[in-house]
Every structure is written in structure tokens, then in C-alpha cells.
Amino acid sequence: MKNFTYTRADSVEGAISLLSQNANSKFLGGGTNLVDLMREEVEQPDALIDVTGIASAGITENADGGISIGAAVRNTAVANHPLVRERYPVLSQAILFGASGQIRNMATVGGNLMQRTRCYYFYDEASRCNKRTPGAGCDAIGGFNRMHAILGTSESCIAAHPSDMCVALAALEAVVHVEGPEGARAIPFEAFHRLPGHTPHQETDLRPDELITSVQLPAMRFAKHSRYRKVRDRASYAFALVSVAAALEIADGKIQNVRLALGGVAHKPWRAHAAEEILQGGEARMETFASAAEAELSSARGYGHNDFKIELAKRTIAGVLSEMAKAGGSPWV
Numbered sequence: 001m002k003n004f005t006y007t008r009a010d011s012v013e014g015a016i017s018l019l020s021q022n023a024n025s026k027f028l029g030g031g032t033n034l035v036d037l038m039r040e041e042v043e044q045p046d047a048l049i050d051v052t053g054i055a056s057a058g059i060t061e062n063a064d065g066g067i068s069i070g071a072a073v074r075n076t077a078v079a080n081h082p083l084v085r086e087r088y089p090v091l092s093q094a095i096l097f098g099a100s101g102q103i104r105n106m107a108t109v110g111g112n113l114m115q116r117t118r119c120y121y122f123y124d125e126a127s128r129c130n131k132r133t134p135g136a137g138c139d140a141i142g143g144f145n146r147m148h149a150i151l152g153t154s155e156s157c158i159a160a161h162p163s164d165m166c167v168a169l170a171a172l173e174a175v176v177h178v179e180g181p182e183g184a185r186a187i188p189f190e191a192f193h194r195l196p197g198h199t200p201h202q203e204t205d206l207r208p209d210e211l212i213t214s215v216q217l218p219a220m221r222f223a224k225h226s227r228y229r230k231v232r233d234r235a236s237y238a239f240a241l242v243s244v245a246a247a248l249e250i251a252d253g254k255i256q257n258v259r260l261a262l263g264g265v266a267h268k269p270w271r272a273h274a275a276e277e278i279l280q281g282g283e284a285r286m287e288t289f290a291s292a293a294e295a296e297l298s299s300a301r302g303y304g305h306n307d308f309k310i311e312l313a314k315r316t317i318a319g320v321l322s323e324m325a326k327a328g329g330s331p332w333v
Helices: 010-021 034-039 075-080 082-086 089-098 101-106 109-114 167-172 275-281 286-298 309-326
Strands: 003-006 023-028 045-049 059-061 067-070 175-180 183-188 211-217 224-230 242-251 253-261
Touching: 003 224, 010 045, 010 175, 010 211, 059 082, 067 082, 075 082, 075 089, 075 101, 075 109, 075 275, 082 089, 089 101, 089 167, 089 224, 089 242, 109 167, 109 211, 167 224, 167 253, 183 242, 224 309, 242 309, 253 275, 253 286, 275 286, 286 309
Parallel strands: 003 045, 023 045
Antiparallel strands: 059 067, 067 211, 175 183, 175 211, 224 242, 242 253
């Protein structure tokens, strides 16, 4: 590991100022991903700026019934918070499925948003990787790509986003609040992470000199009826092959409201707009769910080892929605 300096910031403004003094600095939250990348020498910052003592570590209720989650809140605290479990159970479930207890106890909300892909080639410095070295090429294309993306890929990168929590946040239409030298701004969650295009190393809309301060969840009454399904190789801690975050409201046999996002299938948490368009106002039955899944995966492309993900994603979408319909909207059944 490369030598680096460590500084504990005493304010948001102070953290941003420290970052401006060294372009090769990184903000440090729980460190559950960044420190691993530093050990592997994928990330080689000159300086770490600890922001865990300055970013909000609280969860508060907003006047409209939504909630605001501070960037420094640990994942365990989010998953177990009464307001989250009651109003946004899909988020609680996603976090609990997402990692071991030890990692959840350390990982922060802000850090979770910034975690990087677990692509084997990204971690292997002997391999070509456009995310690690722009312009180098992508060995995952034509290589062993079982865990890789099938939606929104490019000839530059087929890496998949690893987060479970972020899939739920995409379905819940969260908003990321950040601060930088030019002031504060709010980024809709769907716009926060980027698809690879020709610049897969540019993973988010966060500017290099900005700090995540909080994540806001809007009031969404029917989000009480939500569920997260994660399909993985083993029941213990493992990254998703395919995951689905769904919120569903049904009245008189018809779908009144729906939000759907997928994980493990794209370079970013994938909001399933095509499926939602078919589902909205449709009959709450398997035929509708299957048609929605087919529409969402119509543009999917497999790369050999991950071809199976296309059918797996379709079946997982339809299965989750069918189970939710049968359960009458109960979020924990």
C-alpha cells in the first residue's frame, strides 16, 4: 500500500478545503471498499480525509412524511431504524441482504453510494481495464464475465454495480444532497450513477471537489408495500447475480402505483422504466408481470458466461411482483 497522510475534518467546509489542497485526496467514511482498493493498489491516494465526524449521522423525518438520512449513518442503523422498516421496508431488506453484519456496522450511506465495481479485471492490475486505466481496453469482454452487466453496457466496459442499498434507493426515487466550493446541490438518484459509455472511469455525477452530506427519501405511501429479492450463488454474503427492488400498490385487481429497479445487471442501479410503463394501470396477474419483464430486458445483451442473467432477471421480476400481489401488499411476507 502506498504511503498517505490522514486528516480528520472538523467541518464540511474544512473537508472541502482540505480536498482542494491535494487533488489526489479521498474522503474516508467506513473504508469498507476504499481501504480494500488501496491494499490492492487500485486506489492510490496521497491523502485521506476522514469525514465521519462531520457528515450527519442522523435519520430525521421530513415535514412531508419522507425522511432524510445523513451520509455518515452506518448501514446497520439505516436497516434497523423504525421509520425505514415501516415506510421503506425495501431499503431495510436490501441492506440486510447486502453484506455481513461486520461490514454493515462499519459502512456508511455516503460510502455505499461511492463503492466501486467488484469486476475481477478491475482488481487485477495485470488485466486491461478502462475503469482503472482509461483507454487500456476491457478484458471482461471475451473473458470470464459471469457476474457482469447485461443492460446499458458499452464496448468500453461491462462491469456491474455492486450495491444492494443503491438498488432500493433507485426504486424509491431518492435524492442525493452534496456540497462543494460552489455551494449545495441536489442530485436525483437516477442521475447520480452513470452508464459506462466511453468513460467508465467516471462513475458518478459527483464532482471531484464535492462531498455527499445526506440522502433524502420522498414521501411515498405505497412504499410500505415493497420488497427486495436478491439472487446470488450462496445464501451467505455474496454479490447479486440479479436483484429486484419493487414497491407495488394494487386496488380492485389493478396496479395503481409501481416502482421497480434492478441490481447486478448494469453499470448503475437500473430503474426499470419500460416495465413500470406496462405495469401501471394493468391487471395484477402473472401475464402482466411477465410482459413487463420481457419489455425491460428486450435490450439486454449477454457476453457469453452471463447470458443466463437475461432469463433470470425476467423470472425474478415476474416472481417478485406475483408474490407481492398474492401477499396483498404485505412487505415482509
